[in-house]
Amino acid sequence: MSVNGGTAMLQLSGLNAAYGPVQVLRGLALHVDEGAVVVLLGANGAGKTTTIRAICQMVDTKGSALLDGVELVGKRPEQMAGLGIAHVPQGRGTFPELTVEENLEVGAYVRKDRSAIKDDIERWYTLFPRLAERRTQLAGSLSGGEQQMLAVARALMSRPRLLLLDEPSLGLAPLIIRDLFAKFDELNNVEGVTMFVVEQNANLALDIADRAYVLEAGRVVLTGSAVDLRADDAVRQAYLGF
Amino acid sequence: MLAVPGIEDNFFTLTLFFQNLANALANGAVYALMALTVVMIYKTTGHLNFAQGEMAMFTTFIVFVLAVEQGLNVWLAIGVVVIAAMIVGAAFERFLIQPLENRSVLAPVILTLGLFFVLNGGAATIWGTQPKQPIPAPFPGALADKIDVITDRSPNFFITYKALGVWITVAVLVILLNLLLKRTKLGLAYRAVAANAESALIVGIPVKRMLMLGWALAAGIGAIAGAIIAQYRNVLDFNFMGAVLLFGFAAATLGGFDSIMGAVVGGLLVGIVETFAPALFTFVGNELALVMVLLVILIVLYFRPQGLFGSKRVERV
Numbered sequence: 001m002s003v004n005g006g007t008a009m010l011q012l013s014g015l016n017a018a019y020g021p022v023q024v025l026r027g028l029a030l031h032v033d034e035g036a037v038v039v040l041l042g043a044n045g046a047g048k049t050t051t052i053r054a055i056c057q058m059v060d061t062k063g064s065a066l067l068d069g070v071e072l073v074g075k076r077p078e079q080m081a082g083l084g085i086a087h088v089p090q091g092r093g094t095f096p097e098l099t100v101e102e103n104l105e106v107g108a109y110v111r112k113d114r115s116a117i118k119d120d121i122e123r124w125y126t127l128f129p130r131l132a133e134r135r136t137q138l139a140g141s142l143s144g145g146e147q148q149m150l151a152v153a154r155a156l157m158s159r160p161r162l163l164l165l166d167e168p169s170l171g172l173a174p175l176i177i178r179d180l181f182a183k184f185d186e187l188n189n190v191e192g193v194t195m196f197v198v199e200q201n202a203n204l205a206l207d208i209a210d211r212a213y214v215l216e217a218g219r220v221v222l223t224g225s226a227v228d229l230r231a232d233d234a235v236r237q238a239y240l241g242f
Numbered sequence: 243m244l245a246v247p248g249i250e251d252n253f254f255t256l257t258l259f260f261q262n263l264a265n266a267l268a269n270g271a272v273y274a275l276m277a278l279t280v281v282m283i284y285k286t287t288g289h290l291n292f293a294q295g296e297m298a299m300f301t302t303f304i305v306f307v308l309a310v311e312q313g314l315n316v317w318l319a320i321g322v323v324v325i326a327a328m329i330v331g332a333a334f335e336r337f338l339i340q341p342l343e344n345r346s347v348l349a350p351v352i353l354t355l356g357l358f359f360v361l362n363g364g365a366a367t368i369w370g371t372q373p374k375q376p377i378p379a380p381f382p383g384a385l386a387d388k389i390d391v392i393t394d395r396s397p398n399f400f401i402t403y404k405a406l407g408v409w410i411t412v413a414v415l416v417i418l419l420n421l422l423l424k425r426t427k428l429g430l431a432y433r434a435v436a437a438n439a440e441s442a443l444i445v446g447i448p449v450k451r452m453l454m455l456g457w458a459l460a461a462g463i464g465a466i467a468g469a470i471i472a473q474y475r476n477v478l479d480f481n482f483m484g485a486v487l488l489f490g491f492a493a494a495t496l497g498g499f500d501s502i503m504g505a506v507v508g509g510l511l512v513g514i515v516e517t518f519a520p521a522l523f524t525f526v527g528n529e530l531a532l533v534m535v536l537l538v539i540l541i542v543l544y545f546r547p548q549g550l551f552g553s554k555r556v557e558r559v
Binding site: 056058077078080081086087089092093095096097098102105106107109110154155158 | 438443445447448449
């Protein structure tokens with residue numbers, strides 16, 4: 001393991017985050033290895049979304065968050081895309097008044113290689129054919145599932161090294177969720193995208209994950225391989241529902 | 243001709259109708275510009291800038307100083323002032339509005355009201371309260387500078403060069419603005435911020451700079467609007483943009499506060515109602531023109547609260 005070796009792609013240590021006077025993260029420590037899929041589980045209010053927002057510097061943060069050894073704490077949120085982090089926020093992550101294609105173009109904002117950007121758009125259209133059919137439509141007119149696919153494709157347009165997914169299954173029909181997670185698995189296996197996933201649907205998340213953390217009141221209370229956690233009685237009762 | 247009570251008979255005289263229309267469209271085009279300045283700031287920041295008209299008044303005085311007092315070519319003077327206005331507009335956003343951004347929704351609006359009085363009072367102090375001789379014509383403005391369209395009727399129908407100049411200027415500006423927003427990466431980034439500021443940050447767009455861009459564009463467009471309306475109406479004093487901005491706000495409300503197309507159509511409609519209502523109804527004088535405009539807006543908003551072209555904003559959770 002790379003906890004002490006410093007070879008992890010993302011390494012959080014002693015991370016505190018607060019919304020005004022409300023402390024949400026308390027000395028959070030976790031890491032994500034290159035090429036891995038890591039899942040963050042936890043009850044509502046445990047600080048899962050805040051963890052992702054803290055990585056992206058979208059909330060007041062103290063402590064350390066290293067991406068390939070580069071300190072993120074103290075940087076501005078708009079610098080994250082350039083550093084190789086893509087973020088699919090909870091709920092609406094799209095630009096409703098832009099077309100599907102414009103959403104993808106703006107996802108490549110930090111890139112300068114115009115022809116490669118065009119190629120990438122076609123590439124994600126191949127992975128998400130529904131988006132190709134709707135390329136000239138406004139994103140706001142898409143269904144929930146299509147919006148989520150668009151948000152993911154848009155995030156991939158920056159050619160990220162690390163993809164942060166915040167509740168990607170929220171509000172989607174079960175069939176669409178299964179489809180979406182199959183795409184995530186494919187992205188990880190084929191494209192080698194490293195993923196850090198916050199997810200309520202623990203069963204699905206553990207299916208594609210290598211490792212998982214359980215968050216409680218802003219601290220990590222349990223960690224292990226996806227297989228081990230699935231076998232853990234406490235986790236099963238609290239998050240898997242059987 | 244059939245006489246209907248309350249209706250101006252000669253309104254239906256063809257040439258007079260056209261003459262009114264030409265005048266309405268020139269005024270309306272300038273209202274469209276002022277509506278555009280309102281929209282450019284509103285789209286990204288959600289604020290109304292009440293100082294927009296006074297900013298345009300102030301820049302028009304500077305055009306006056308450069309062109310009349312210093313003898314600079316009027317087009318060169320306008321060009322210099324537009325660029326300066328854009329820089330100052332961006333600086334206003336950066337140093338006056340941004341520090342207040344997180345205080346309260348009203349703080350920036352109150353600040354623009356303050357800016358209104360500073361600029362209004364400042365112009366009166368510097369240039370006095372008496373009207374100045376208007377700026378030298380960007381467009382030929384003599385009585386003979388017109389194109390005669392219908393001459394064999396009374397009254398004649400002609401189009402003045404200065405009305406034509408206003409139309410062409412506004413059309414070119416709207417086309418350029420559209421190209422900027424629809425065809426450039428900068429424009430895409432601006433629209434992305436307008437659509438979803440948080441996601442814009444996520445994809446790496448410097449959101450605060452896009453807010454400055456909105457102010458810069460608004461200040462630049464306003465400077466052009468001030469210069470051309472000063473000539474068209476033959477007026478330059480420290481209050482001359484107040485009513486123009488009011489009609490501009492009306493146009494933006496009618497068209498929808500977040501729509502460029504709406505600003506243009508809204509501006510032209512406001513210009514038409516403003517001119518045609520007093521021309522059509524005997525009981526409506528010029529002083530009631532604004533009331534008639536507001537009445538039309540009231541009716542439109544009753545059926546379309548978001549304006550003619552505005553998008554329905556869905557509450558984000």
